[in-house]
Amino acid sequence: MTNAIDRNAVHHMKWWGWGVDGVGFHHEDKPGFAPFVKFAVGLDLGTAVRTGEPSFDDLNVPLSNATEEFTAELASIVGAENVTTDDMARVVHTYGKSIRDLIRVRSNTILRSPDVVIYPADEAEVQQIVDAAVAANAVIIPFGGGSNIAGSLEPIPGEARTIVSLDLGRLRAVIDIDTDSGLARIQAGSQGPDLEEQLNKQGWTIGHFPDSFTHSTVGGWVATRSSGMQSDKYGDIANIARGMRVVRPGGVLVLRPLPSTSSGPSVREMILGSEGKLGVITEVTVQVHRIPEKRDVYAYFFPNWKSGIAAMQAISESDATPSITRISDSRETSFSLATSKNRKGVSKFMAESALPGIMKAKGWNLDDICLSFIGFEGSVSHAKHQKSLVDDIVKKHGGMGVGSGPGILYDQKKFDTPYLRDFLLDMGAAGDVSETAAPWSKLVGVHEAVYAAARGAYEQLGNDGWIMSHMSHSYHSGACLYFTFAFTFGDDPIAEYNLVKNAIQQAFVDNHATISHHHGVGLEHSPWLTQDISEEGVKIMTGLFESADPAQNFNPGKILPK
Amino acid sequence: MTNAIDRNAVHHMKWWGWGVDGVGFHHEDKPGFAPFVKFAVGLDLGTAVRTGEPSFDDLNVPLSNATEEFTAELASIVGAENVTTDDMARVVHTYGKSIRDLIRVRSNTILRSPDVVIYPADEAEVQQIVDAAVAANAVIIPFGGGSNIAGSLEPIPGEARTIVSLDLGRLRAVIDIDTDSGLARIQAGSQGPDLEEQLNKQGWTIGHFPDSFTHSTVGGWVATRSSGMQSDKYGDIANIARGMRVVRPGGVLVLRPLPSTSSGPSVREMILGSEGKLGVITEVTVQVHRIPEKRDVYAYFFPNWKSGIAAMQAISESDATPSITRISDSRETSFSLATSKNRKGVSKFMAESALPGIMKAKGWNLDDICLSFIGFEGSVSHAKHQKSLVDDIVKKHGGMGVGSGPGILYDQKKFDTPYLRDFLLDMGAAGDVSETAAPWSKLVGVHEAVYAAARGAYEQLGNDGWIMSHMSHSYHSGACLYFTFAFTFGDDPIAEYNLVKNAIQQAFVDNHATISHHHGVGLEHSPWLTQDISEEGVKIMTGLFESADPAQNFNPGKILPK
Known part of the structure; x- marks a missing residue:
């Protein structure tokens, strides 16, 4: 169908932080920055010692449990050069890029990593991998750009089965554009800049620009129900993604691109936000628009x-x-x-x-x-x-x-903020984001409640902390509120982070707001799912996942509360 | 919560046709009509004998199998005056209003009817009814306005269990309007004109005007994933309905009104189009708009x-x-x-x-x-x-x-066309509609294919037949095509209708179009579901229904192909 991309041409972010090597935040040309950081989180950038780049050699990477037989079977599908059990590949595929992920990987805390990483060339290979993995009762975690910050990618510690990280990076072509309909077929592993460039060359744009754009994929956008900065015009990915192909055990789910349909409960909307639990997304047909004048x-x-x-x-x-x-x-x-x-x-x-x-x-x-x-x-x-x-x-x-x-x-x-977060982490401050959506009438109340919750958490920590917010993504009946918080951490940054994050998430559900507007659920937001969609909602969703994946081969442990 | 509506104030359409008694189509003031009908379907209105109103007394209504004990239990919940096993109520709740429904009810073809009809006053009573019915392993078919034309309402012949038609007609209040958010909480049994009048009085409109508007309910719109004539501006009901309350065995599914959320696969979108199979919708929070200047x-x-x-x-x-x-x-x-x-x-x-x-x-x-x-x-x-x-x-x-x-x-x-269909049926011609959606690039092809399919069916019937179409409901990537067809029928109008309808539906799925854009699936469109959403799609949907309703108490036999 398309020329296979070489595995070595698949770009990954650096294993210990956001983005690519050699790019980082600096504040030499921002004279107001250091005083601001001092004011906001009590951190003196003039005296703080910057942590250097961690050494990969110091990491304790769990051994791969993949049997030679299983690895050989996978190699027979994609070729030996496209399967690996090497430590660097497995670490790169262990976490997303939340602050929890960065802290853990830098502090040598990898309790479980994928046992094998595989790079299929096309949908047919994905099908063979899925069938082989399910037959072997292995776990499959699809991997796009690795930018997730909700804990959707990490293997569950204690998982005894072999875990396969299925990297879609070689599936990155814009297959064709239906110019009469404004629809483009795009392979799931295509990253933002790559697919946008392919579209731009023909005069089109996808109009989907999430903060993670530079490193996330169309398959990942669908799997987490992503939104972009211009979603007021172009819609969220739930509006943009019209057709899908999803590899499931024994066959491909084919949802043809349709402007709208009343063919029962929307299977398209079940795949949106499913985080790999219903199968492996290999292709998405998205709405595209002519580049505006x-x-x-x-x-x-x-x-x-x-x-x-x-x-x-x-x-x-x-x-x-x-x-x-x-x-x-x-x-x-x-x-x-x-x-x-x-x-x-x-x-x-x-x-x-x-x-x-x-x-x-x-x-x-x-x-x-x-x-x-x-x-x-x-x-x-x-x-x-x-x-x-x-x-x-x-x-x-x-x-x-x-x-x-x-x-x-x-x-x-607009895409630089994550680099700032890495810089602050180097200097001793942890920061991350929590975002939500609520009706217009509730927004000011949610904002106040979240601030009070964060203040309470900082007081508990006995620490200076910062929180700020913006509203984006307007809809007729409400909007998204996006909070960024940061604090200088002490001995147990993960526990301290959890205290603040949990207070904010609880304030969301207590004040008519949802657990996430566009970051997905993963492990990070699942404790509040019941309070968001009610017990009956969780029961229905659990039934969906269990019936579609009875042996829990697909990204187990995510979305549903424990 | 609201003042209970008397059961006798719940309006139903006449048992044998569309709309209310005393209103019908006439063509005395439309001189072009009779020649047109002669030309289109070969029917001479000057000589055709008009069938009179059928006599209810001639109907063979299946006996109710509801036990006295069960009826008494239901009566203890809602009061004896709000439960009935009388024939008229059971016939009114047997079918929707498709041409197949009209032909069957007029030709004394009622193989199975609900055994008991119940009118709860509020959600608490709905919960008690659902729990009692599930405990008794009875079947529950929620009933809104009864305007469905996809066979979503009728009991399945051969169903041995007691069938309860749960009429939401007494739940018809606009509970409140959040004027800051443009959101109105509306009880599921509220019919179009009633709820629109309640909204209009306060300066608001729902903006949802399906052809069935005069007789359909907000719960029915959600259950069938309805669209309205002004959906280009206001969106389909899938956009309009933000919050929902759905009674399920043992508890209420509560989906709070949210402008958007990435809390996993959308349970809201599972209820949309579920045709009563996931529970009984009791309340919907919809987007409302200020009446435009x-x-x-x-x-x-x-x-x-x-x-x-x-x-x-x-x-x-x-x-x-x-x-x-x-x-x-x-x-x-x-x-x-x-x-x-x-x-x-x-x-x-x-x-x-x-x-x-x-x-x-x-x-x-x-x-x-x-x-x-x-x-x-x-x-x-x-x-x-x-x-x-x-x-x-x-x-x-x-x-x-x-x-x-x-x-x-x-x-x-705009709301008069169904009366015309009844008139033609009186005169010996059967007509109905099939509608679909497809990408812009496929619309002309779908249109041609459907015409060819209908012509083929008419030739097979050896009969004059008519088909016409309009496009409506535009989206970025495609639109809805709506076909109306009619023919003078012979000895077996249902078989003749099926031949034409089936040919049209097959042409849809063969030409990149869906089985229905806004009428739902029911029994009428379920044979093509697999061709629409693929085998894996049907498997996922089947798993959803079976896990949520293991004993198939909720509207069994609908949506999924046999």
């Missing part, structure tokens, strides 16, 4: 969080159809100002322009101001018209526009 | 089907966001012209205006012209702007606008 991101300021959220709600209710609606709370706004490069972006406005004076004259408290980014895409006249509709609403809610300059910077650095 | 439906003509479909596709790909995009093929266009009231609507244009002359001058063949309706909603300026975007696209595709006059008529008579 115009794409602008404008920045706005609001006097405070409540007025900003009210404006976002009013936009979602209006006739306007922006591609991005995003607002940072006052703390995330102060973070953005501190981390901007000197004399660029929003900090330039604040430092050099008349803006602070204007804000003060309006009676704004500069500690409360909230920075918003709103995007417009389409024809030149459409983008202009949408902006005028939005500008009116912003004005009515007491906000003010500050042009497209900061938006351009937002666009350029 | 402006709502217009404009009519357009295209020289032929291909140019019209191309224009609809171009609109869906453009920045324009109309609320309705609909185009009739040339045959449905000729039907619309024939059935218009004299000197009104589109026929007026054709009969009295310069339009036919203009079309001919453009080189159009009047036999090929296609009538389109496109709707615009929102602020006055938004509706105007959308129309200008659409007008440009129509022009580019060779079409022409003819104003809003015909659109107003479309709006007024």
Whole structure:
């Protein structure tokens, strides 16, 4: 069908952190950053000792339990060069990239790793692998880009069976584009930049840009029910992914691309968010759009969080159809100002322009101001018209526009945040994210409750801690709230992290919000699933998984609460 | 929670046909209608003998097998006045309103009817009924408005267990409206006009207007994954229904209203389209919208089907966001012209205006012209702007606008078609509908294949037959095609109907289209489910149903192929 990609051409992130070797966060050109970190988490970057890159040789990697016979059988399917039990490959496929994952891998805490990693060339090989693994009662964990932060990828400690990490990296072609329908068939292992480049060459875009875009795959997006930064226009992956091919024991589930269907409970929606538990996604037919003539991101300021959220709600209710609606709370706004490069972006406005004076004259408290980014895409006249509709609403809610300059910077650095997290970890502070969604009427309450929960957790730790938030992904009836938190850790960073993370997740479900808007469930969010979808919901989902995978060969232990 | 509605205030359609007593189709004011029927299906309305209203007393209604003990148990839950085994109630709850249903009930063909009909007042009573029925190993078939045409409601002949028709008609309140979020909690038995009136009084609309609107319920919409005429703007019920409460044995499934969530495979999407097989829907939290300032439906003509479909596709790909995009093929266009009231609507244009002359001058063949309706909603300026975007696209595709006059008529008579079907049945012609969805690139092919299939079936019958179609419900990657077919029947109308219907359904799945876009599966479409979602899809769905309902107490025999 397509030319097989060489296994060595499959890119993985570095085993001990986010992204590729040689790229990292630095703050030499961000004079406000170090004071901000000192203020936020009490960490003095001037005196903190930076942990060096960990040594792979020091790692205790669990031995592979794969029998020679089983490995040979796998090799007979894909060729010996595409099966491996070597330690580096198995470590790379052990965890995703949550802060828990990074802490564990750096602290030599690998209780269980895959026993064998395999790189099939095509769907037929995936089918043979699945059939062989199920026949041998092995465990299969599909692996895309490895960027998951919900614990969806890791093997369960205590799993006695042989665990196969099935890496889809060689399946990365855009197979064809149905230009009349705006539908592209894409192999599941295709990573964001790769597939977008293949589409762009023919004048198309997928319009799906999650934070993980640079390292995640279309199969992973489907498996975790991902959302992208421009989902207001293009939809979440649940809207974008129309057709699917999923390899299951004995056969391929084929869901043809359909704009909509009432053929019973949606099997398509069962695969979405299934995290490998219903089979191995090999191909997704996604909606694609012609690259828009115009794409602008404008920045706005609001006097405070409540007025900003009210404006976002009013936009979602209006006739306007922006591609991005995003607002940072006052703390995330102060973070953005501190981390901007000197004399660029929003900090330039604040430092050099008349803006602070204007804000003060309006009676704004500069500690409360909230920075918003709103995007417009389409024809030149459409983008202009949408902006005028939005500008009116912003004005009515007491906000003010500050042009497209900061938006351009937002666009350029939107995929860089994970590198910052690695840098802070090197310096002694742990940070990660929790995100949720709730109806508009609940958002301010969720925000307050999460802040109170985090404060409570930090007090318990007796430690300085930071939390900030933005709202993104608007829908008619609600939106996503995205929280970033960080603290300087002590002796047991995982336990300390769990205390904060758990407090935040509990605040979500206690306040009408869901356990995750677009990161999936994995192990990280499963303890709250029952409180999210009720006992009967868990029963129905359990029945789905158990009937589809009675011997629990597919990514066992994930999603469902223990 | 709400004041209980009296059982006698629950409206049902007449037992032998669509709608309410005393309302029917007549053609005295439509001079073109009789000649059209003669031309289309060879039926002479001047000489045909109209079947009178059937006599209920002549019906052989199967005896109820409900034991006195069981009926008494049910009566102890809801009160004796809200349980009945009387024949009329059981017949009313036996079938939906497909042509097969009408033919069977009129020809005294009731092989199995519910044994007992029950009208709970609230969710707590539904729970008690469900628990009692499951304990007694009885069958539960939830009943909303009874308008289903996919065979989703009828008991399976040969079912030896006691069958309970659980009528939600007393649960019909709009409980509350979250005005900040645009979300309304509505009891599942609420019928379209009733709930829309309750919403309208407070300035809101649900925006969901299926053809069955006047007699269907919000619970039924969810259970069959319904779409409405304005779904281009408001979404299908799958988009509109955010929260749900579903009574299951031993407890209530509670899905809180969320704008989006990645909490594993969507249980919400499992309830959507489940046709009562996963429990009894008692409440749905739906998106509601403020009644728009402006709502217009404009009519357009295209020289032929291909140019019209191309224009609809171009609109869906453009920045324009109309609320309705609909185009009739040339045959449905000729039907619309024939059935218009004299000197009104589109026929007026054709009969009295310069339009036919203009079309001919453009080189159009009047036999090929296609009538389109496109709707615009929102602020006055938004509706105007959308129309200008659409007008440009129509022009580019060779079409022409003819104003809003015909659109107003479309709006007024949009819910009347089922009455016409009953009239034709009285006169000796059977008609019904089949609808589907497919990617844009496949629509013209599906249309041609369905026509060929219907022609083949009519030839086999040796009978005159008619088929016509329109496209509606546009999505980014495709649209719905809706076919209406009719023929004068002979000795075995059901067998003749099956021949035509089966040919059409087979043409759907053979040509990249689904078995149903918005009517559900029931018994009518289940034979093609495997060809639609593949064997593995059916296996997954079967596992879902069997694990959630191991003794098959909930609407057994539906959706899954035999």
